[in-house]
Amino acid sequence: MSLLNSVLGTISPSRFRHSFEDPRAPDHELPLYRSPSTSPSPSQAPRIPLSIASTVLWSVPPAHFKPAARVPDDLLAxxxxxxxxxxxxxxxxxxxxDGLMSGLAGKDSxxxxxxxxxxxxxxxxxxxxxxxxSGDSDTASHSLPRKKKVxxxxxxxxxxxxxxxxxxxxAEELNYLDQDLHDLDGIVGQTDTWTKKRARLEQKIREIEQGESNFARTKALHTEASNLERAIRQKEDELAALKARHRSVLSELESGENAVEAKLSSYKTSLAILDRNVASFLARPPDTSHVSLSPSSYLSLPPPRRTLDMAYEYWADEHTQxxxxxxxxxxxxxxxxxxxxxxxxxxxxxxxxxxxxxxxxxxxxxxxxxxxxxxxxxxxxxxxxxxxxxxxxxxxxxxxxxxxxxxxxxxxxxxxxxxxxxxxxxxxxxxxxxxxxxxxxxxxxxxxxxxxxxxxxxxxxxxxxxxxxxxxxxxxxxxxxxxxxxxxxxxxxxxxxxxx
Incomplete structure (x- = not known):
């Protein structure tokens, strides 16, 4: 009780109750439940249909407002x-x-x-x-009750x-903020890791798709296959040898294309997994007790409009502040x-x-x-x-x-x-x-x-x-x-x- 009195001081019960209430609580509370027994039955109160004007007036979809971020209870306390x-x-x-002035004026002697x-x-x-x-001033000071002076x-x-x-x-507030800082360090590090990994994967995909060596080799094999086909028709006597060479070239071409497809499939799968993780992170930001300090509107944007770069800038700014x-x-x-x-x-x-x-x-x-x-x-x-x-x-x-x-x-x-x-x-x-x-x-x-x-x-x-x-x-x-x-x-x- 001594600790509670030192923190709360002389607060009345009504002020003590209202000091812990959130003024924005009625805006997002559930409606009161009404028992079926209290609602009037159809026989007791006939239902009257609404007018056309009120039906049209109230058919406008309500506007959605995002409530302001609540300060954690510990930090608020x-x-x-x-x-x-x-x-x-x-x-x-x-x-x-007052004590110094009264001591100088000599009114309380x-x-x-x-x-x-x-x-x-x-x-x-x-x-x-x-x-x-001093007697006259004492008589006047005791005529009316007044609060005890310190x-x-x-x-x-x-x-x-x-x-x-x-x-x-x-000191307690600093300890509390240190925990928020630790959480933001992990979030900023994760977003930075994902950004760098995405860049490396995209670079590898571009290198494989636009590689000059694979493209030149594939084109050369196609050209050689066409030439061999014409040679087969022109040189019937060399048909056996040419068919053998033809099968060999086609086999080499197929193996090369399969190898390229296998590499692309692996990297594309990794990129798809990364995109799913990033999309989940952007749609549902991490649940922390941190109160937003930057004026950025990143969290108020719809999830489809958020990007990983915007997330990194937002969380990095929060970390700095x-x-x-x-x-x-x-x-x-x-x-x-x-x-x-x-x-x-x-x-x-x-x-x-x-x-x-x-x-x-x-x-x-x-x-x-x-x-x-x-x-x-x-x-x-x-x-x-x-x-x-x-x-x-x-x-x-x-x-x-x-x-x-x-x-x-x-x-x-x-x-x-x-x-x-x-x-x-x-x-x-x-x-x-x-x-x-x-x-x-x-x-x-x-x-x-x-x-x-x-x-x-x-x-x-x-x-x-x-x-x-x-x-x-x-x-x-x-x-x-x-x-x-x-x-x-x-x-x-x-x-x-x-x-x-």
Whole structure:
């Protein structure tokens, strides 16, 4: 049941039943059986003949439409599992964004020790100021029942888990497609063998029928027989000798013709057997679970119009496209595996910083200097920026959104901490603190580059924001809703893909 729940999720019984039904099933189902006892007898309902207009109207033969190829149940189940996991990923991303935004806005503060209770320890205005106004928001939030929200920590763990599950689904799909590829290899090889064998047999037949040596010898024997016949009539005295020679020539001619006929019969029989096998193959293509990928109309043609060359081109095209699809699925699986490891490292780095910050906020712990906290936050922001640039270069939109949201939350949290602690340290001190965390063994040129990054990333506003005004909503590029990439391809950049 746990595996079924993880695949199907919260689906109602009616939606669960309809998800496995084929919308095209009524088009090719058999009519319902009606019992003879339910049909009216001639005495109960007299039969009324149809009108002439309706008889002529419905006498037109119905048009035959070939139903579209059905996707195998195993492959369809894998596609549904992938779409369900992608939907859960979208929901977890929304929950992550909500958790980060609520942590920044400070709307869910319930602790008396100025800590946010939404699952994230990223500092906000409410974490460093008085939380006396949290009672009013709690009363308003409990006035109406609402769906249980997923916390930020649960959303992060859920994203990692769903990415792993989606990678497993892609691996199962690759194994399934490998079996189709194996079947198509055999079909393409068989058609190629038949084509080459047919060409060799036809070539042999032409060589035998149009051979110059046999034709010249046969013609010479006929001419000699005619000459001998005339010589027999002209030379009665040589009749005995000429008749003997005549019988010898006729015997040699007959043996030659018999040999030719025997060879032709053998090759023609082989060609007839081959033609029967090819005709059977063209009339009834092999029954495989492969779904057609090419737009060719070969299978929709009537069997008499199909040729062996058309069959070879069709199956070879199917083989090529299936090989490309297998390679694409393998690339997606590798990207998902690598992305899961990268996301796990980012979450560990963020969780480590949040643990340090939470320990600092405890009343019993020894408080660290605010400058050290800001320096640690700068190091974490720089780490997140490197990861965002990396996933952006790989076109991993899913991780770009997730890590970008964490980066934006850290930047805003840093501004809030600077305003709350009223830090007025010089830029030189901030640069020295960041360099001590990132690494003090870099050369002078690299240190100058880090100084420019720190100066652009650490900016203290001229005046703190008003307490009554809420912080403006961030509008980074990674929250852009105009991105219409399909959900299954969030981790991969495709140059030319084909949807199902």
């Amino acid at each position: 894998l596609h549904r599992r992938a779409r369900h996991l992608e939907q859960q990923l979208q929901e977890l991303l929304d929950a992550q964004a 319930n602790k008396s020790d100025d800590l946010v209770s939404n699952g994230s320890t990223t500092p906000t205005v409410s974490s460093v100021r008085s939380s006396s106004r 916390g930020l920590t649960a959303a992060r763990k859920g994203i990692y888990k769903r990415i792993q599950q989606l990678a497993s689904v892609k 299936l090989v490309d699809k297998c390679e694409q699925v393998d690339i997606e699986r590798a990207a998902l595996d690598e992305g899961a490891i990268l996301w796990n490292d980012v979450v560990r780095r963020i969780t480590s910083f949040e643990t340090v910050l939470q320990d600092m906020m405890q009343p019993s712990s020894a408080a660290l200097a605010p400058a050290n906290i800001i320096a640690k936050m700068d190091a974490t922001i720089k780490y997140l920026e490197e990861k965002v640039n990396f996933v952006k270069s790989r076109d991993w939109n899913l991780l770009f959104l997730a890590i970008g949201a964490e980066l934006e939350a850290f930047k805003q949290g840093k501004d809030v901490l600077e305003d709350a602690f009223d830090l007025k340290t010089s830029k030189k001190g901030k640069v020295r603190a960041v360099e001590s965390l990132v690494g003090a063994d870099v050369d002078e040129t690299h240190a100058d580059g880090e100084e420019e990054v720190s100066r652009s990333a650490i900016r203290i506003p001229q005046s703190p924001p008003k307490p009554s005004a809420s912080p403006p909503k961030p509008q980074p590029n990674f929250f852009d809703t105009d991105n219409e990439d399909p959900d299954p391809e969030l981790m991969i950049s495709h140059q030319d893909t084909d949807t199902d």
